[in-house]
Amino acid sequence: MHCTRKITDDLTWIGASDRKLSLFEAVYPVPKGISYNSYLLNDEKTVLFDTVDKAVCDQFIDNLRFALGGRKLDYVVVHHMEPDHSATLGVVLAMFPEAAVVTSAKANTMIAQFMYPLPPERVRIVKEGDTLETGKHTFSFIAAPMVHWPEVIMSYDSTDRILFTADAFGTFGAPNGAVFADEVDFMGDHLDEARRYYCNIVGKYGAQVQAVLKKAAALDIAMICPLHGFVWRSGIDSIIAKYDLWSRYETEEKGVLIAYTSVYGNTQSAAELAAAKLREKGITVTMYDASVTHTSYIVAEAFRFSHVIFATTTYNNGIFIKMEELLHDLAAHNFSRKTVGIIENGSWAPAAGKLIRAMLGQCKDITVLDEQVTIKSAMKPEDEAVLDAMTGKIAEEM
Numbered sequence: 261m262h263c264t265r266k267i268t269d270d271l272t273w274i275g276a277s278d279r280k281l282s283l284f285e286a287v288y289p290v291p292k293g294i295s296y297n298s299y300l301l302n303d304e305k306t307v308l309f310d311t312v313d314k315a316v317c318d319q320f321i322d323n324l325r326f327a328l329g330g331r332k333l334d335y336v337v338v339h340h341m342e343p344d345h346s347a348t349l350g351v352v353l354a355m356f357p358e359a360a361v362v363t364s365a366k367a368n369t370m371i372a373q374f375m376y377p378l379p380p381e382r383v384r385i386v387k388e389g390d391t392l393e394t395g396k397h398t399f400s401f402i403a404a405p406m407v408h409w410p411e412v413i414m415s416y417d418s419t420d421r422i423l424f425t426a427d428a429f430g431t432f433g434a435p436n437g438a439v440f441a442d443e444v445d446f447m448g449d450h451l452d453e454a455r456r457y458y459c460n461i462v463g464k465y466g467a468q469v470q471a472v473l474k475k476a477a478a479l480d481i482a483m484i485c486p487l488h489g490f491v492w493r494s495g496i497d498s499i500i501a502k503y504d505l506w507s508r509y510e511t512e513e514k515g516v517l518i519a520y521t522s523v524y525g526n527t528q529s530a531a532e533l534a535a536a537k538l539r540e541k542g543i544t545v546t547m548y549d550a551s552v553t554h555t556s557y558i559v560a561e562a563f564r565f566s567h568v569i570f571a572t573t574t575y576n577n578g579i580f581i582k583m584e585e586l587l588h589d590l591a592a593h594n595f596s597r598k599t600v601g602i603i604e605n606g607s608w609a610p611a612a613g614k615l616i617r618a619m620l621g622q623c624k625d626i627t628v629l630d631e632q633v634t635i636k637s638a639m640k641p642e643d644e645a646v647l648d649a650m651t652g653k654i655a656e657e658m
């Protein structure tokens with residue numbers, strides 16, 4: 261059975277959601293599911309904008325047939341060749357042997373890699389500034405390299421002022437029947453998952469996102485159609501403002517993320533005391549056990565807050581593995597522009613603090629506070645004085 265939503269008179273959302281998937285991209289938990297968006301334009305020509313993941317192929321094909329209403333398919337625009345959007349491209353091309361693929365040269369190479377080389381007469385390679393006329397609508401193409409793959413393009417419908425943004429402006433979480441962000445309380449209920457999606461999928465590529473935002477600023481945009489999550493037709497400025505902050509690694513909220521690991525609870529105690537001392541000073545605190553909470557959630561919180569305290573045990577002369585993993589992931593996502601406090605524990609030769617400093621040395625614009633708490637097994641009154649100094653320093657900066 262088909263399940264589609266009209267976006268405009270000519271454009272129909274024909275995507276589908278997966279709520280069975282445990283790990284998106286084999287890494288990210290998606291407890292609220294994920295949607296794969298695809299759109300069909302019915303103009304003088306028919307145009308399909310991207311396909312979907314293979315997990316939702318059957319639903320997508322029902323939707324496509326319904327939205328076409330018996331018409332043939334003229335074009336498939338491939339904005340992004342990652343298989344969560346292109347794994348069903350082969351099915352569509354087999355169903356509609358006359359449909360031509362409109363895509364970037366790099367994506368065409370990837371089509372040959374993931375599938376098979378398309379005959380040249382089936383492909384129309386486009387680059388930035390090229391246009392596609394479909395009757396009433398004219399599309400122009402925008403290069404979006406490394407947002408977050410190299411072959412990515414966006415397209416802009418100058419007739420209805422719609423920007424198709426590929427993975428940008430996507431979110432984790434299935435929209436549950438909604439298609440527009442204004443049908444839900446996006447900023448209340450979905451912003452956290454949108455942030456987690458952005459930071460983990462695209463977060464490393466802030467400079468490339470900034471470049472695309474500059475191009476988008478020159479366009480008159482009435483609607484944003486991404487490949488996951490919601491379509492934006494109002495409040496577009498609010499989500500663009502978030503992307504601008506995130507891609508500049510700018511603080512979204514003053515406050516402290518405390519990420520800790522603790523085998524027997526002593527390091528956790530120190531982290532709890534740090535949290536309590538900060539709260540007493542009126543500072544917002546969020547706190548995670550990095551052994552328990554998936555790294556993707558903590559990475560997103562690290563993007564959000566101005567300060568981070570890492571509290572961890574020394575482990576076989578190294579950093580406790582789950583903390584090391586978190587730090588590695590943060591560095592890999594361009595963790596920058598933060599003030600950091602360190603609490604280390606070690607029962608015979610504490611070394612975690614020094615090792616954390618070395619790992620953060622790879623990151624840009626990270627200020628590590630000199631006031632470092634070193635615990636020998638369990639916190640002592642003299643350690644508390646250092647913790648007071650550290651939390652006091654953080655309070656001064658708020």
Ligand SMILES: Cc1cc2nc3c(=O)[nH]c(=O)nc-3n(C[C@H](O)[C@H](O)[C@H](O)COP(=O)(O)O)c2cc1C
Pocket residue numbers: 521522523524525526527528573574575576577578605606607608609610611636637
């Ligand atoms: C398997 C294991 C390996 C450890 N390796 C070290 C080490 O190499 N150097 C050190 O000073 N402490 C080491 N410790 C001690 C911890 O760093 C820490 O002091 C202890 O776990 C108490 O803190 P907690 O209650 O937060 O777990 C190790 C602990 C465990 C369980």
Ligand SMILES: [Fe+2]
Pocket residue numbers: 340342408409427
């Ligand atoms: Fe992608």
Ligand SMILES: [Fe+2]
Pocket residue numbers: 342344345427487488
């Ligand atoms: Fe995607």
